[in-house]
Amino acid sequence: MRDAATRRRSWLAGTGAAVAGALLLTGCGSDSSPAAAADPDAKVTLTVNLYSDFGYKELYAQYQKLHPNVTIKENRADMGAHHQNLHAHLIAGSGTADIEAIEIGQVAGFQGQAGKFVNFLDQGVDKNQWVPSKTAPASSPDGGKLFGLGTDMGGLALCYRSDLFKAAGLPTDRAAVSSLLSSWDSYFATGKQFLAKSPDKKVKWFDAGSNVFSAMVAQAPQGFYDAEGKVVAASNPAVKQTFDTVAGAIKDGESAGIAAFTPAWDTGFRKSQFATVTCPAWMSYEFKANPPADGGTWDMAAIPGGGGNWGGSYLTVPAQGKHIQAAVDLAKWLTAPEQEAWLFKNKGFFPSDQALWTSPDIADLKDPLFNNAPTGKTFSDSAKNLSPQPIGPHGADIGNVFANGLLSVEQGKATGDKAWANSLAEIANISQ
Structure with missing residues (x-):
């Protein structure tokens, strides 16, 4: 459920977007040993930094059942503080979460730092899952890197x-x-x-x-x-x-x-x-x-x-993370068609996955509300x-x-x- 401070997902995001001096969320996990990163069965705590409720609670539970070695910890901050923190941590080279959300009205400000995120095109992601208007803002200027996976729109x-x-x-x-x-x-x-x-x-x-x-x-x-x-x-x-x-x-x-x-x-x-x-x-x-x-x-x-x-958002995986592959797997799963369809039917977040727009599961959906x-x-x-x-x-x-x-x-x-x-x-x- 969103409260009045966190439910803004648009470029008209509320006057709190420019708040400075908010507490920084370090988003660091406690299991950062090289062995944990190398062993896919090792216990891993993945941190996810968001700026509002993305409706992921039930999906986290489902993912953790599918991956018993993974624990997911979510942090939230005001939209302005969240993005300011991410900028600061990218510059510092430490402090980001394993997964960081970026709002569509903010994503262009990170294009120049595309190299500081995982390139999902190297991770088996087909950017045709989304329309160009969704992928272009989360791509490097030359289009060679896709640093954000589209969530809702x-x-x-x-x-x-x-x-x-x-x-x-x-x-x-x-x-x-x-x-x-x-x-x-x-x-x-x-x-x-x-x-x-x-x-x-x-x-x-x-x-x-x-x-x-x-x-x-x-x-x-x-x-x-x-x-x-x-x-x-x-x-x-x-x-x-x-x-x-x-x-x-x-x-x-x-x-x-x-x-x-x-x-x-x-x-x-x-x-x-x-x-x-x-x-x-x-x-x-x-x-x-x-x-x-x-x-x-x-x-x-x-x-x-x-x-x-x-409105709309992206999930990114900062390259400074200590559990990059596990974070990539989670980000890809959360933005997969099945999960995006579930989020629309259960939370009202319309999917950015363009194939779903013609799927009867979504296109025929009616809302008693x-x-x-x-x-x-x-x-x-x-x-x-x-x-x-x-x-x-x-x-x-x-x-x-x-x-x-x-x-x-x-x-x-x-x-x-x-x-x-x-x-x-x-x-x-x-x-x-």
Whole structure:
């Protein structure tokens, strides 16, 4: 189960991403003798450093039954501290865990250190297990090394309250909703209709401008970086247009104005304060943990604008580890199709293994949490329709700046133009 501090798996990762001075997790095992590394039957303790709950508890137990000589110890830290620690330990040449997770918004910052990780292409891994948009960020610049194995990804959908739609005279059938909200222009226009016709004037169209912004930017051919790794957040028309569009919707009263991933946001789910949420697969936790107190029902439609991805991670094996082969075996097993399928069906983490997107086991999956919506097909279609987008080492930080800028608009502290200018000033400092 994720708590408020650890459930962020996106480049809008929460303001805690820049926390400095957090305690370092050394992640060292106690069985580091050369004999232990050489003997496959020797007792081995493998350490796994994560930044949130990846849903691995039951899988660890299963793996340890299959490998009685292996004990797995998991450590977690705040997302920002986790990645800062990993950078520091790679530079120092010691201190990493046997397996280290890296979030997709952070992985570009490790490409220059690809040589400090095990190259999975030398370990019998076929990178065609994943789409190029998943493997490229976790590869060396020349493509010769794959240092990260894809875990989940955040295939995007639009979650909506069918009862609130009905009360406002909008269609409730998910196919009709997908058709009505096929573009972001129609999404925001329908939001105005909802506000005008909803009998409960306290209910807003969407939860947070930052969440809508993240989904829209993720669909653009180019976001915060260009193909050469240059920060183009200030000059990319797609980013400015998206920011202005969301800020305009906020001005029109469509946003509930709640900072995402906060206790107030959880309360918003329970008290039915918004009718739609741009939701990646991993966000199903929020819906499970915060059911509407009025008995309302969530459903799921296609995301406006086509495909999209929000979040995702990788497992890496640092080359400084003392149990490299055992760590490689575990990382490959955790990211194998069977385990990724189990994680989606049991934990809601959509698999990045592309073969699963057409597998009946996943593609035909329905979720009673969303009125038996075909979540497997919805997320699979979203992932298939996603175009790769260049990413960079400070993508998460830049996303947070824009999120905070939109929050300032929602809180009445700044106009859209002022929030944009403030955001660019912060980003200039980040990207120096």
